[in-house]
Amino acid sequence: xxxxxxxxxxxxxxxxxxxxxxxxxxxxxxxxxxxxxxxxxxxxxxxxxxxxxxxxxxxxxxxxxxxxxxxxxxxxxxxxxxxxxxxxxxxxxxxxxxxxxxxxxxxxxxxxxxxxxxx
Numbered sequence: 001x002x003x004x005x006x007x008x009x010x011x012x013x014x015x016x017x018x019x020x021x022x023x024x025x026x027x028x029x030x031x032x033x034x035x036x037x038x039x040x041x042x043x044x045x046x047x048x049x050x051x052x053x054x055x056x057x058x059x060x061x062x063x064x065x066x067x068x069x070x071x072x073x074x075x076x077x078x079x080x081x082x083x084x085x086x087x088x089x090x091x092x093x094x095x096x097x098x099x100x101x102x103x104x105x106x107x108x109x110x111x112x113x114x115x116x117x118x119x
Contacts, residue, residue, distance in 0.1 A: 020053065020056055020059065020060070021052045021053055021060065023063055023067060025052055026048060026049070026052060026060060026063055026064055026067055027067050027070075027071070029048040029051055029052050030043070030045070030048040030064065030067060030068060030071060030077070030096060031071065031076065031077075033047055033048055033051070034076075034077050034096055034097065034098040035098050037098060038098055039097070039098055039099070040097075041097065041098070042080065042095035042096055042097040043095065043096050043097075044093070044094075044095060044096070045061060045064035045065050045068055045094065045096060046061060046064070048060075048064055049061055049064045065094065066088075068094065068096045069087075069088040071096075072085075075099065076098075076099060077096050077097060077098060077099060078096070078097045078099055079094050079095070079096055079097075080094065080095050080097060081093065081094050081095070
C-alpha cells in the first residue's frame with residue numbers, strides 16, 4: 001500500500017494512487033468509537049487508525065490527529081492530554097472524548113482559557 005502523506009489542514013483529498021482508508025472513513029470511525037464509548041470515556045487516535053488501517057495504521061496517525069482536532073472544532077469531541085483540553089499544536093499523546101449532550105441538546109463544553117487550554 002502506498003504511504004499516505006499528511007493531508008493539508010481541512011482537506012480530505014486522497015493522493016493519486018492511494019488505496020487506503022479515506023479521511024472521511026477515518027472521521028466516521030473516530031466518531032463511531034467515541035460515541036460508542038460515550039461521555040467520560042476516551043480513545044486514542046490510534047484506536048480508529050488500527051480499526052480501519054490494518055497493518056498500515058501508522059500511516060493514518062497524522063490524519064487521525066488532524067481530524068480529531070477538526071471534530072473538536074465542530075464541537076463533536078474533546079481532545080485532551082492528561083485530562084486537560086488542548087489545542088492542535090500540542091505535542092505528545094492525545095485522547096479523544098465524546099461530548100455528551102444535555103437534555104436541551106446543548107454542548108457540555110467550556111470555552112478556551114488563556115494559554116490555549118479549555119477549562
